[in-house]
Amino acid sequence: MIPATLNGYLAIAVALFAIGLVGVLVRRNTLVVFMCLELMLVASTLALVAFSRFNGTMDGNVFVFFILTVAAAEVAVGLAIIVALFRKRQTIQIDQLNTLKH
Amino acid sequence: MGHLLFNVIALFTLIAAVGVVVNKNAVNASLCLLLSLVGVAGLFVGLEAYLLAFLLLLVYAGAIVALFLFIVMLLDTKGDARPTLNRLPAAARVLAVGLVGAGFVSFLTRGRLPEPDLTKVPALGADLKLYAYQLFTTYLLPVQILGFLLLIAMIGVIVLSKKFEGLEDIK
C-alpha cells in the first residue's frame, strides 16, 4: 500500500516517467514511442499537480496548462512528420528509418 | 480520497502505462494510453485539481489519443513485426529496464521529501478564478508565446501535409 501522500504521488509520477522512458528505449514502433513520450510528459504534470497541492502553490497548476498545450502541439507536428514519412517509406518502424547514419 | 482508492487508481494507471509499453499492437497501446490518462485524471481529482483533470481528459484523451488512434488506423501497421525487428539485443532491453528500475528504486530510497500536512495547505488548484488571474496577468507572456507556438505547429502540419500548387509533391 502506498500512502496517498506527497511521496506517494511522487513515486507514482516517477514510476510513470520510468515506464515511459523504458518504452522509448525498447519500442520500435514510432507511434508507440511517441505515446511513451507523452506518458513522460503526463508523469511530469502529475508530479507538478501533486507538488502544487501539497505545497499550496498555484504556479504548478498553471504550468500544467502550458505543458498540455505544448504536448498537443508536439504530437500534432510529430504525427504530421510520421504520416509524411510513412507515405514515403511505407514504414514507421524505427530500425528501418536509418538512412541517416555513420 | 481514501488510501485504498488512491492505490487502486495508481495501480490502474501504472498497469495501463505498462500496457502501452508491452502491447504489441499499436491500437491496444493507444487504448492503454487512454486508460492510463484516465487514471492520471483520477489522481488529479484526488489532488483536487478538477479543472486540470477535466482538461487532461479533454486534451489528451479527447484530442491526442484520438489523433493517435486515427493515425494508427490510417497507417495500418501491425505493431512490432517480430522477425525483422529483433535486432536490438534482449540484453539491451534488460539493461534498460534494469537501469531505469535501479533509478526508480534509488529515487524511492533517497528522494524522500518531508511530508507537508495536507490539512493545513489550501487546495488552490480547486479555485477556477485563480487560474484565470494567473494566466492573464502573471503568465500572460507565456500564453502569448503559446499562441505563436500553436500557430507555427499548425502551419508546420500544413506544410508537411498539404499539396502545394506548382511545387512538386510527395511522390
Add this chain to the structure above:
Amino acid sequence: MSHLPFDPLLVAIAAPLALALAIALGLPKRWSVRLAYAGFAVPLVMALHTWWHFSAQTQTAGYAFLTNYSTGLTGLGISLKLGLNGISLPLFVMAGIVGFAAGLYAIQSQAERLKIYLMLLLIMQGGLMGVFASVDIFFFYFFHELALIPTFIMVGVWGGRDRGYAAMKMTIYLTAGAMISLVGLIALYVKSGATTFDLIELKRYLASKPLSEITQKNLFAVLTVGFGVLVSLWPLHTWAPLGYGAAPSSNAMLHTGVLKKFGLYGLIQIGLPLLPAGAVHWAHPLAWLAVLGNVLIVGLITIAQRDLKQMLGYSSVMHMGYAFLGIAAGTTLGVGGVVLMMVAHGLSVALLFLLATSVHHRTHTFAMDEMGGLAQKTPVLAALFVAATFASIGLPGFANFWGELTIFVALWKFSPAITACAVAGVVISAIYGLRAAARIFFGPPTDHMTAITAKFPPADLRWAERIPALVLLAALLFVGFWPKSLSDPINAALTPAAKVAAAK
C-alpha cells in the same frame, strides 16, 4: 621614436599585409607583381633603418621604437605593442632580408597563379615582421600563427612530392606545437598574476615577484615542448624534412629561415628571463636531447639522405640542435650565440633552399645521385651553392661561424662532454655538406645529367635569381666580417638578464 614621420615597425608589418589584402580584393596581376617588389622591399628598408638607428634611439627597458596600439582587449592586458630590443633587432633585420630575397625569388619563379602565391608570401612576411617586432606576448604568438597559415596552403598547392601528406603533417604538428606553447603562454600570463601580456611589464613584475620554482619548471617544460615542436627539437622534428622537402622554395626559405626561429626566440625572450629557475632545471636534459638527438642522430640521418631538399631539411633540424645547446648553456655568451646562430642560419638556409630550387630547374631532379658535373655548366650557381654550403657548415667569414663558436665556448663551461659531442657535429655537417656539393656540381656528369642537358641546356643563374641569392650572401658575409654590428645590441640586451640570473 624614430626620425620617420611614421612608425617603421608598424609599416614593416602593415605594408605586406595591406598589399596582400589588396591582392585578395582583386588587384590585377600586373600590378600585384609590380607592387610586390615594394611589399617586400618596405620591410627590408624599415628593418635596415631600425638597425642603423637602433643605438641612437632612446630606450625603455632595452627597447627602442616602442609604440602601443589598442585593439580592444586592453582590459585583458593585450595590446599591439611594438618595439625592438637587442635580441629582436637582429632577427627583425634577418626577417626583412630573407623576406626580401624570398619575395624576389618568388616573383621571378613565374609560379602558377603567381598572384595568390605572392599574396600568401606577403602575409607570411607581414606576420614574420610582426613576430619579432611584438613586445606583447599575445601578438608575438598571434603573428607567428598568421605567418604559419600560408605555409600549409603553399605546401599543399605549390608543393612538390607528397605535398598533400606533407601539408597535413606539417599543419598538425605545427598546430600541436603552437597549441602547447599557447597553453604555456596562457599559463604564464595567469600564473604571473600581472594580468598583462606586455613582456616589459611582465619582466618588471616578475623581477619583484618571481614565480615559484615548481611553476617555473612546469612552465618552462611546457614552453620547451611547444616551441620544441615548432623548432623541430628531436624527436618532435619529423614534420620538418618532409615539409621542407615538399615546400615551394620561397615558402621554405621563409619558413625554415625565419619562422622556425620563433620558438627559439620565444625561449630566449620569454622563457629565460621570466623562468630562470625552470631554464636551469631543464638545461641538462634539453642539452642532451639536442646534442644526441638533433646534432648526432639527425646529423647521421642527414648523411644518409639522397634527396637534396630532404637533406637540407634535416640539416636545418640538425642546426637547431646547436641553438638549443646555446639556450641550455644560458649565459650571455650562449644565448647571444644562439641569436647570432639564428640570424646566420636563417640567411644561409634560405640561400640553400633558393639555390636548391635553382639546381632543380636545371637538373629536373632532387636526387643527388643523379646529378653531377653541374659546375662546368653553371659556375655562378656552383659558386653560390658552395658558398652557402660552407656558410652553413660554419666556415669563418660567414655569419654561421660566430654562432657556432660562441655556443661552443659557452657550452664548455656547461658541460665539456656535451661540447665534445656538439663539436663532433661540425665534422658531420662538413661530411654531408661537402658531399652534396661534390655530388651536384663536381666530377663528371651522370647519365641522367647528360640526358637532361641534351634536352634542356642548362643556363647559368639568371640575374633575377642571382640578386636574391647575392643579397643573402652579402648579409652572411657582412655579419661574418663584422659581427659587432649584431653582437653589440645582443650583448646590451642580454647582459642585465644574465646578471639577474647570476644573482639568483
Add this chain to the structure above:
Amino acid sequence: MTLEAVKAAAESNVWTAIFPELMLGCIALLLLALEIMLPKRLHSLIPDLAAAGLLGTLIGFLVNWDSASVGTTTFNGLLIHSPTGQFMRAFFLLAAFFVCLLGRIALAKQRMPRVEFFHIVLVVTAAMMLLAQSNHFVTLFVALETLTIGLYILVAYHRTSTASLEAGLKYLVMGALSSGMLLFGIVLLYGVAGNAALPGHTAQGMNYAELARFLAANPNNFVACLGIVLVLAGVAFKIGAFPFQIWVPDVYQGAPTPVTAFLAVGSKAAGFAVLLALCGPGGAFAPCAWLTEPILMAMAVATILFGNIAALTQHNVKRLIGLSGVSHAGFLLLGVVAARQVPSAVGAIQFYLLAYLIASFAVFGVMTHLAGAEDSDQELDHYAGLAKEHPFLATVLAVGLGSLAGIPPLAGFMGKFLVFVAVFKAGHGTSLIIAAIGVVISIYYYFGWIKAAFFESWAPAADAAPARPARTPVGLAAGLALGTLAVASVVLGFWQGPLGSWLVLK
C-alpha cells in the same frame, strides 16, 4: 489573489521591453497575410521582406541598445534584461538574418514552400530571444518548446526528401525525450523548493533568483540535485554535449542546409544562453556548483574529444560540421565552467559564439551554394577543385573553416583564446590540455576539407565518381553577405575594438 496583486502583476507586463520580439511576431504574421494578399509573381519578395525585417529589427535594436529596461526584470520576474541577454538577442537576430539569406537560396533551388519557412524562422527567433532573457522556468520551457517545435518543423521541412523527414522524426523523438527530462527536472526543483519543511522554501520555485536562494540553503538535497541534473540533461541536448550529442550528425545531415545552420548556431547558442543563466555567475544553480561544475567539466572534456574524434573520419560535410559543432560546444562548456569564478569568461563565451556564428554562416553559405537540387552533394569529394572554379567561395570557405579551427588571425582563434584564458584563470589548467588536443585533432578534418577544396582537382572519370555538382552562381546579396562574413572573421581576429572592450570589461 487580491485585486491589487492582480493589478501589480498586470502592470509588470512591460511589453515595450520585448519590442523586438513583438516586431518579429508582427512581421511573421504579416508574411502570412502577404502570402494571401500578394499576387503570385510577387511572392518572391516575401523572403527578402523577412530578411529585411530581421535586419531592420536588428538595427533598431542596436540603436536602442541601452533602453530603459536593461538591468531590470519584467513580466513578474519571467524575464530579466541583462547585458548578456541583450547580446544574445542581437546574436539571434543576426543568426536569423543569415538563415533567411541562406533560405532564399536553398528554397529557390529546392522548390519548397517559402513563406511558412520564414514565418517559422521569425517566430523561432523571437522564442530564442525570449529564452535568452528568461528568468523563470515557465518562460524557459515555453520558449524552449516553441523553439524546438519550430525546429522540428524546419528540420522536416524538405518533405519530399526522406532524409529531411527522417531527420525531423529523429530530432523530434530525441527532442521530446530531452524535453521530458528537462520538464521533470523543473518539476522536481519546483516541488522541492516549495516544500514548507525545508529551510528557505519558496513559493516561486520556478523563478531563478528564488530557486538560487533556496538552493543556497539546501545545496545537498538529493531531489533538488536530481532536478538540476535533469535540467542539465535537457540543456545538454540543445547544445549537443556528450552524451546527448548523438543525434547531431543525423539531424544535421538530413535537415535543409539553412536549417542546419540555424540548429548549429541559433539553437546551440540558445542552449548556452540558458546554461549561462542557470550555471553562470549568479545563476539559478550557482549554489550547487559542487554538482554542476564537475558535470559540466566532464561533459566538456568528453564533448571535445568525442566531437573531434568522430568528425575525424567523416566525409559528409554536414555531418562533419555537426560533429565539429559538438566539439565547439565542448569548448564553450569549458567557458561556462570557468564563468562562475572568472567574470570575463561570459564575455569570452559571447565572443566565441559570435565568431562561431560568423564562421559557421560563411561555411554554410558555401555549402548552400554547392548543394545539389535535393540538398545532396554534401560529400568532401564534391569540394574538389573548388578553388580553381570558384575562388571566391573557396576563400570564404577557407576563412570560415580556419576560424572554426581557431587559427589566428581569425576571429575563432580569439574566441578560443579568450575562453582558454578564462579557463586557466579559473584553475582548470588540465582541461586545457584536452582542449589543446581537441584543437589539434580538429585541424585534421578542417584542413582535410580545405585540402579538398584547394589542393585536389575534380577527377571526372574516377571510378563511381559522383556527377559534378551543380554549383549555384553567387548572387549579389549572398556574395556581399559571404564577403562580409569572411572579412568580419579576419577583422575581429585582429581588432576587437569597442566590442572587445565591452565584452571584456562588462
Add this chain to the structure above:
Amino acid sequence: MLQHAILVLGLPLASAAVIGLFLRRSGGVAAAISTATAAAICVLSLILALGGERFEASMTWLQLGDFTLSLGIKFDDLAALMLVIVGLVGLCVHVFSLGYMHDDANRARYFGGLSIFMFSMLGIVFADNLFMMFIYWELVGFSSWLLINHYLHKQSAADASKKAFIANRVGDFGFLLGIVWCYAQFGTVNLTELAKLADGGATIAAGIPLLLFCGAVGKSAQLPLQVWLPDAMEGPTPVSALIHAATMVAAGIYMLCRINALMVADALTVIMWVGTATALYAALCAIVQSDIKKVLAYSTLSQLGYMVAAFGLGAANSTHYHGDTPHTVLVEFGVGAAMFHLTTHAFFKALMFLGSGSVIHGCHHEQDIFKMGGLAKKMPLTFVTFTVGVLAIIGMPLLAGFFSKDAILFLAYVNSTPVFVLLALTAVLTAFYMVRLWKIVFLGAPRSEDAGHAHEGGLTLTAPLVLLAVLSIVGGYGWFYADVFGGAFEDVMALVPHAEGTDHIVILSTSLAVMLLGGLAALAFYKTTPTDTLADKAHGAFGALTALRNSFDRAYDYYVAKVQQRFAMLVNFLEQILLAGVIVRGLAAAVGFFGLGARALHTGNVNAYAYWFLLGAVALWAFAAGWITLS
C-alpha cells in the same frame, strides 16, 4: 709597421674579392692582379721582417658578456720567419703559375683561390690568439679545398678535395675543443697572455695541448689523418707546391711552435712519437709510388713527421723542479729545430714540386715517372734545380736540408735513442726514394712519346726554380739569416740546436752514412725500365709496402662505406620506420581508429540513440547521488 701588416693581410683579400666579383671571365687580368699582390706581399714581408719592429695589436671583434674575441696581430721573430717563407714561396708559386696555368680556362678562379689562400695563410702567421688562428685555420682548409678541386670535371679531384677538408675538420674538432678548453681554463686565448700564464706556473691539463695538437695532426697530415695529403695532389701542381708542401701543411708546425708555452711533458711525448711514426711510415710509402707528385707528397709527409718529431723531442729535458713543484719550461730547442727544418723544407720541397710541375708541364701532363726518363737533357735547367732539391732533402752536406736535418737528428740523439734510430732509418729511406725518383725521371732514355717531346718551359716557369734552388742551398746557413736578414729571426734561430764535440761527429757521420747508403742503394738498384724495379725483383716487399700505404685508406674507406654510411642508413631507417612510421603514423592511426569507432556509433537507430540518453541520465544521476566526483 702595423699598417704594413694590415696591408699584407688586406691585399690578398682584396685581390680575391675583386677577382671573385668582377674578373671571373678575365683570367689574364686576374692572374696579373693576384701575382702583383703576391709580389707586394713578398716585398712587404721582407720590409716587415727586416724592419726589425716587433709588435702586437688587437681590436675587439665580437663581445658577448665577458667573452671577447679580438682581431689581432702578433708579429714576432717566429711570425717574421714564417711570413718571409710564405711571401717568398708564394711569389715563386704565383709566378710559376703564370706559366703553368696559362692555358687553363678557369685561371681566374685559380688565382682567386691562391689569393684567398695567401690571405688565410698570412692570417695564421699573424694571429695573436687561438680563435683567430682557428678562423684562418679553417679558411686555409677552405682554400685548399677550392684549389684541390680546381679540375672540376675530375671525380678524383672532387673526392680528394672533400677528403682533405673532412680530414682537416676531424683534426679541427680536437683543435676547437682544445681552444675552448683553453679559454675555459685560462679565460684568454691570447698567445702572449697564455705564455705569461704558463710561465707563471699555471697548471695545464695535458688534454689542452693534446687537443690543440689534433689541429696540427689534421693540417700537417700526421698519422692517422695523413690520408688526405697524397690525394690532394689532384690539384694543380703549383698548388701542391705552395699549400701542400711549403706553407699550409707547415702551419701545424707553426701553430705548435706558437703554443709551445702550453706544452707539458706527456703531450710532447705523444707528439714526438706521432711525428716519428709519420716520418717513417710516409718514407716507406714513398718507395712504391710511381706518380711523381705522390712521391713528393709522401716525402712531404715524412718531412712533416720530422718536424713534428723535432718539436716533440724538445720536451725531453724540459721539466724542472722549483723546490718540490714540477714546472715545465719553454721547449726551446724543439721550436728551433722544427722551424729551421720547416724553413729549409719549404724551399727545397717547393722547388721540387715546382720542378715536378715543370716536368709535368713539359711532358704534357704526364705524371707517371715510369713514362718519363732522360729528361736531364731535354730540360736541363729543371734537372739542375731539381737535383739541388733532391740533394737538399737527402741531406747532402752544404745544402740546406743537411743542416736542418742534422739539428733534428741531434735532438733525437740526445733525447731518445729509439727515435734517433727511426729517424735515421727514415733518412736512409728518404735518400733511397728521392734518388730513385731522380734517376728514373731524369736519366736513361725517354719511355714515352710525351717524355720524348719534353721541353723546358718559359721564364715564368724557370725563374722561380732558380730562386728556390738558390734558397735551398743558402737556406741552411746561419749567416744567411744573420747577415742577409740582419738577424731578423734571431729569436728562432738562436733556438736551433747545434751538436758540439763528439755529438757533432756522431751526427755528421750518421747523416752522411744514411744518405750514402740510401742514395747509392737506389742508384744501384733501380734500372731505367718502364716498370718499377722493386715490383719486378722483390714482389713481396713491393706488395707489402703498397699494402702498408693503402692500409689507412682501406680502413677509412671501410669505415665510411661500411660503418658510418651503414650506421647512418640504419638511423635513417629507424627514424623513418619507428619515429615517423610507427610512432607518428601510429598515433594518427590510433586516433583515426577511434574516429572510425565513433563513427560506427552513429547507427541511425533512434532506439540506440535513446540509450545514449539513458547513459547520460545514469551518469548524471550518479553525479547527483555523489557516486562520481571529480576532485
